Amino acid sequence: MKFFKLLAIAQSSLMKNRARSILTMLGIIIGVGAVIVMRAIGDGAQQDIEDRINSLGTNLLMISSSSNSLGGVRRGAGSARTLFIKDVDIIREQCSLVSAVSGVVGVNGQIIGGGTNWASQVRGVGPEFLVIQNWEIENGIMFTQRDMRARTKVAVLGASVVENMFSGANPIGQTIRIQQTPFKVIGVLEAKGQGSSGQDQDDIVLVPLTSAAYRLRGDSQYVNQIYASSTTVEVMDAAKEEITQTLRQAHKLNDGQDDDFSVRSQSELTEAFTSTVQTMTTFLTIVAAVSLLVGGVGIMNIMLVSVTERTREIGIRVAVGARSIDVLTQFLIEAVVLSVVGGAIGIALAYGVCNITEAKFGMTTIVKSWIIAVSLGVSALIGIVFGLYPAFMASRLDPIDALRHE
Amino acid sequence: MGEAQAVAGLAVVADVSRTFSRFIMPEVIQTFDLKKTYPLEEPVHALRGVNLTIGTGEFVSIMGASGSGKSTFMNIIGCLDKPTDGTYQLDGVEVGELGRNKLAEIRNEKIGFVFQGFNLLSRTSALENVELPLVYQRNTSKVKPKQKAAECLERVGLTDRMNHYTQQLSGGQQQRVAVARALVNDPALILADEPTGNLDSRTSLDLMGLFQELNNQGITILLVTHEPDIAMFTKRCVEMRDGLIVRDTPIEKRSEAKKELEDFSGVIGL
Numbered sequence: 001m002k003f004f005k006l007l008a009i010a011q012s013s014l015m016k017n018r019a020r021s022i023l024t025m026l027g028i029i030i031g032v033g034a035v036i037v038m039r040a041i042g043d044g045a046q047q048d049i050e051d052r053i054n055s056l057g058t059n060l061l062m063i064s065s066s067s068n069s070l071g072g073v074r075r076g077a078g079s080a081r082t083l084f085i086k087d088v089d090i091i092r093e094q095c096s097l098v099s100a101v102s103g104v105v106g107v108n109g110q111i112i113g114g115g116t117n118w119a120s121q122v123r124g125v126g127p128e129f130l131v132i133q134n135w136e137i138e139n140g141i142m143f144t145q146r147d148m149r150a151r152t153k154v155a156v157l158g159a160s161v162v163e164n165m166f167s168g169a170n171p172i173g174q175t176i177r178i179q180q181t182p183f184k185v186i187g188v189l190e191a192k193g194q195g196s197s198g199q200d201q202d203d204i205v206l207v208p209l210t211s212a213a214y215r216l217r218g219d220s221q222y223v224n225q226i227y228a229s230s231t232t233v234e235v236m237d238a239a240k241e242e243i244t245q246t247l248r249q250a251h252k253l254n255d256g257q258d259d260d261f262s263v264r265s266q267s268e269l270t271e272a273f274t275s276t277v278q279t280m281t282t283f284l285t286i287v288a289a290v291s292l293l294v295g296g297v298g299i300m301n302i303m304l305v306s307v308t309e310r311t312r313e314i315g316i317r318v319a320v321g322a323r324s325i326d327v328l329t330q331f332l333i334e335a336v337v338l339s340v341v342g343g344a345i346g347i348a349l350a351y352g353v354c355n356i357t358e359a360k361f362g363m364t365t366i367v368k369s370w371i372i373a374v375s376l377g378v379s380a381l382i383g384i385v386f387g388l389y390p391a392f393m394a395s396r397l398d399p400i401d402a403l404r405h406e
Numbered sequence: 407m408g409e410a411q412a413v414a415g416l417a418v419v420a421d422v423s424r425t426f427s428r429f430i431m432p433e434v435i436q437t438f439d440l441k442k443t444y445p446l447e448e449p450v451h452a453l454r455g456v457n458l459t460i461g462t463g464e465f466v467s468i469m470g471a472s473g474s475g476k477s478t479f480m481n482i483i484g485c486l487d488k489p490t491d492g493t494y495q496l497d498g499v500e501v502g503e504l505g506r507n508k509l510a511e512i513r514n515e516k517i518g519f520v521f522q523g524f525n526l527l528s529r530t531s532a533l534e535n536v537e538l539p540l541v542y543q544r545n546t547s548k549v550k551p552k553q554k555a556a557e558c559l560e561r562v563g564l565t566d567r568m569n570h571y572t573q574q575l576s577g578g579q580q581q582r583v584a585v586a587r588a589l590v591n592d593p594a595l596i597l598a599d600e601p602t603g604n605l606d607s608r609t610s611l612d613l614m615g616l617f618q619e620l621n622n623q624g625i626t627i628l629l630v631t632h633e634p635d636i637a638m639f640t641k642r643c644v645e646m647r648d649g650l651i652v653r654d655t656p657i658e659k660r661s662e663a664k665k666e667l668e669d670f671s672g673v674i675g676l
Contacts, residue, residue, distance in 0.1 A: 316527060320587070321591075400486050403521065
């Protein structure tokens with residue numbers, strides 16, 4: 001008895017009871033649809049968060065000097081002066097997995113200009129800082145390595161600074177004074193909005209690192225932090241290790257000594273956010289899976305009714321030579337066809353719902369291909385598990401009784 | 407000679423006769439001391455030792471009142487049930503001890519059923535109904551199922567109704583589809599259980615004409631009925647009572663269905 005013949009029989013008997021078949025499938029359709037939509041929304045939310053974190057700076061590695069203690073009082077991270085401007089150059093030259101690197105020197109101070117004054121963060125950085133942070137210049141230019149060498153007094157302003165000091169007017173060519181030192185504005189940064197913890201990312205003034213170190217701070221040799229980008233996201237960990245080894249060598253640390261700096265990536269941050277989303281996704285998926293299970297019970301119910309209703313048909317089939325296994329297979333295939341077709345419709349429906357969700361609510365949804373595969377597999381499994389008992393009942397019918405059945 | 411020895415002797419005789427008979431004349435059905443007891447609180451002896459031999463090309467009717475055991479006998483002959491004791495050979499195969507699936511195979515290969523209630527699949531075309539036994543055939547033959555089924559429908563004169571659904575056919579036509587289904591696997595035996603029970607007298611005549619025609623072509627038919635005039639169309643009548651065969655006689659004045667049908671039409675002025 002060929003499988004395809006049985007498939008044809010199953011298909012024709014399902015078609016004879018079209019309305020009932022569709023209603024039975026509805027349980028599976030909704031179940032599979034719900035599972036996929038929940039996963040798609042959850043995965044989409046996770047992707048959103050990852051994207052947002054990545055937009056803070058792709059492949060960002062932050063190198064800070066470690067803490068020191070002064071008379072038993074332990075001071076915070078970065079309090080030790082162990083990172084120097086030359087370390088930035090060493091990383092740039094020796095680390096092959098680092099594509100961009102910039103030292104960061106922080107200076108606080110009142111900025112005067114545009115007929116007013118404003119307290120902002122002044123950061124001395126290298127020209128590559130924008131690449132590392134994924135920031136763009138909206139207007140004007142960024143300073144260059146030449147400015148670094150010449151310690152020129154130029155500045156690039158964040159959007160909020162422009163708003164507050166120049167009321168949004170074009171500040172390029174204007175002069176601002178930081179700690180009494182005049183700086184010429186050469187560029188304006190594109191507005192970025194709030195950062196991940198709510199701070200205003202646009203309230204910033206960038207000046208060349210060397211200018212900040214020599215002209216503003218005076219103490220010229222060390223940097224607060226070094227920002228670096230790895231060449232790709234995949235090599236983040238390798239790049240981290242490479243920087244660590246390079247700096248240990250540069251700082252002449254022996255094998256037993258601790259690092260006098262720390263290298264952090266953003267993956268920790270990403271994980272913290274995404275794990276919350278994952279918990280929600282898992283929870284919702286389980287709820288949806290329960291509805292899938294209920295759909296399976298629906299199939300079993302209908303198959304049992306179907307076996308009773310078609311007792312005579314089974315009797316006829318057995319009388320003309322169907323073996324137990326033929327009857328069992330026929331009903332099992334019917335159940336599996338119901339559940340798999342239901343699953344397929346559910347998948348199609350889920351795609352539709354995802355598209356509507358994206359269009360109407362602006363939520364990102366991602367339907368992963370393995371979810372589709374698993375959904376179809378689970379549908380088939382449900383058909384087998386819940387179809388087996390009714391099919392077994394059918395295969396055990398006595399042909400004489402079955403033929404007499406009205 | 408003790409009773410046990412006598413029985414053993416009988417068995418030997420039966421064995422020998424069976425062995426020989428297979429060479430002399432091919433028997434379609436041969437039962438020996440067939441018994442069926444239902445193990446109820448008060449055991450019911452439905453068959454109490456039935457001996458029956460039916461040769462190829464015979465047309466036998468089995469008659470008997472309800473409770474005579476003829477239904478039980480039919481079920482065993484049809485390989486739908488198993489005897490408690492005795493032997494049953496169908497077309498040279500000992501079927502008494504076979505299991506459920508093996509019996510299904512035997513039914514599929516050797517028996518064509520025609521039931522009182524037609525027992526066709528509803529919402530299924532005549533052609534598909536006739537094809538059904540071929541669907542379950544173990545050794546797929548060279549013949550194309552569709553073609554073979556169409557041929558059988560032609561034999562029963564329903565070529566023009568091939569694609570009609572069961573419920574679109576009249577009772578007589580449905581029974582003809584059932585006969586076509588019984589023919590489709592070239593069975594050794596057609597087993598008709600009260601085939602005219604649900605048909606009016608004219609259609610019954612029509613069906614008996616078909617059976618006679620098929621029998622003339624050499625097909626062995628065993629027909630169960632409780633109507634004496636239906637039995638008159640067969641060649642041999644076996645009567646059962648209380649689980650035993652009480653009479654087994656050839657039909658002397660056999661009715662010709664075709665002729666009677668003409669008379670019948672004449673009577674009601676057609």
